Amino acid sequence: MAGEARDACGVVGIYAPGEDVARLTYYGLYALQHRGQESAGIAISDGQTILVYKELGLVAQAFDETVLQSLRGFVSIGHTRYSTTGSSSWDNAQPTFKTSPAGQIAVAHNGNLVNSVQLAGTLAAAGGDPTPAGARLNSSSDTDLVAAHIARANEGDMREAILKVLPKLSGAYSFTMMNEERLFGARDPHGFRPLSIGRLPGGGWVLASETCALDLLGARFIRDVEPGEMVTIDANGLTSESLARPRPAACVFEHVYFARPDSTLMGHNVYATRYRMGQRLAREAPVVAELVMPVPDSGVPAAQGFAQGSTIPYGDGFVKNRYVGRTFIQPTQSMREQGIRMKLNPVREVIEGRRVVVIDDSIVRGNTTRQIVAMLRDAGAREVHMRISSPPIKWPCFYGIDMPDQDELIGSRMEIEEICAHIGADSLAYLSTEGMLEATQVPKEDFCTACFSSRYPIPIPEHDLRDKHVLESPEHQAQAWPTNRS
Ligand code: SF4
Incomplete structure (x- = not known):
């Protein structure tokens, strides 16, 4: 395969009062570098304000000691990206960040939505992006749309806003999200992309795309976030809510190629x-x-x-x-x-x-x-x-x-x-x-x-099929996916 298909992203979330949360997030991203090499970012909060630092390049290029020392707080999310929607630019790097009168939110996304056109339409109809910078989106990524919808839905309780918006999404998502005080994790009802929960030795919590990140942090694997589940982590510990009935359809290619061999997916190494x-x-x-x-x-x-x-x-x-990475200087065709x-x-x-x-x-x-x-x-x-x-x-x-x-x-x-x-x-x-x-x-x-x-x-919209030069209609496109048997 040698890199002809690429995973979209890796996500991390840390809730660990009293620990060096920025450094833990950095190490978590480091373990997930194989899931995206285009940009890396961390959002962190001290309970009052979310600070976001993101940069193009590998995790080790994006952050240095000075930056890590400047990122202080007890709750954070991190993201390493390879774009599937939106062009390769700093604006499209994640975590994406929004403010609303009722608070701030940062979002990191692994996956791809298939109803972003509708989401953009309903957002425009509702008056656009609530970010004070103006009624427009910051970037062309579907993640920005989700963050804008949540910011608009937030009437004072971010958890409720997320619970209102996520059921409107169609497609693949494993999210880590945060407001000033809480960490959230969610997986779409099909569970296309992985997301695991771990516990740090000091009692803090970790969310990560793959268990190899938990290993690097010395965290104990607790369980996977279930398809269709949202978890909220705060001073009261972890609470779980159902977004929708699970209809498992995990990406088998994670097992074949994308995930690191030292990770455990769906209970199997x-x-x-x-x-x-x-x-x-x-x-x-x-x-x-x-x-x-x-x-x-x-x-x-x-x-x-x-x-x-x-x-x-x-x-x-x-x-x-082992030292050949993605380079920003694209080689010529002959090279x-x-x-x-x-x-x-x-x-x-x-x-x-x-x-x-x-x-x-x-x-x-x-x-x-x-x-x-x-x-x-x-x-x-x-x-x-x-x-x-x-x-x-x-x-x-x-x-x-x-x-x-x-x-x-x-x-x-x-x-x-x-x-x-x-x-x-x-x-x-x-x-x-x-x-x-x-x-x-x-x-x-x-x-x-x-x-x-x-x-x-999940049926793919005609315009997406055309974009990918899919000429015939997929055989099973119209067929309903079976509901969970359990
Ligand atoms: S198995 Fe499904 S989710 Fe995975 S790469 Fe193939 S089409 Fe995508």
Whole structure:
């Protein structure tokens, strides 16, 4: 995959009187850096005023010691961003902040709403953004719309305002929010994006997109925020409210690629899930070879599982340059084609003369995979067999993962044999949808699989489908998503 699809964001929330809350938020964001590298921000309150600091770049670039020392308070939220709506600019960095006569609010969002046009319409009809700067939105992000709606609905109790607004949202959201004194967390009724609750050793509370952030903070995992649940954390502890009946449709791609392997999603460690995907792939698509190797880093657990399942020795045929990040100086087209060489270098001594099985988590456009195969042949591989630990991606995501338009997805344009010829491999096989879902050990009805199946849990508006060059109507677009069985 090597970064051809990107997660929208990572969110953190901390409520910990007496602790260095800004630093805790910073470390939480640091653990979630893989979920967004475009900007990072922290909002913090001392009980009187919310201060927001946000900057373009990686977490470590956005904050330094002086900034962290200036951020004082006991409640905070943090955000690391890769945009799915709105352009890449400082205005669109989060947390987003609003004031209203009844108080202040800051919002950090992981996900993507599918009814932002309606939300903008109702806000305009109600008189626009209540922020004193003027009756307009600060940015083009859907998060700003949500914050503006909440600020407008706030008549003195922020919790009630949030409870009024969130049921009007359609799409994917895991929010951390705060006013001057309280921390809030909420997940949409489908629970597309993760959000976990932890407890610090000193009794403070943590909300985080992934449990790896809790680990870094030394926090104990308590539980996930449930789909359709809102939690409020303040001096009285945690209280929970239902926003809507849960209709689970968690993003299965979090398990395949996006989440960190040391995180636990829906009760299951991500590394172990990917390992099982590799074992299953070895059973479904066996191959005669001398070496199993991953496309690092995301292909590593599945490659180890494939090696175990196939009894073919595992080896690291690529060395990854870990210091290549997203750069603000976009490479030229010709450099982009060479881009993968900046990240990966084959180890000739491991590859030469061998039949190699290469494990990756997915193929998006196919260009990266084609370059990988060519590099391995240049390094002397006798045969190159690609095995992919998820099914072909055929449909774009509208729920918070940035994917190319449908006509750029190689899985929607070509059959598997054609893809194999295009990437120049000796063979190509994908894990079945059933194999992928079984490897998660979670009931398969609890997942969104729309990018593989076109079974979108929430119907996508026509204009969004057109924007992503979706030509045919998705097969299951009109079909109602089943309600929670429990
Ligand atoms: S469409 Fe794919 S990437 Fe998007 S939420 Fe569903 S499973 Fe995840």
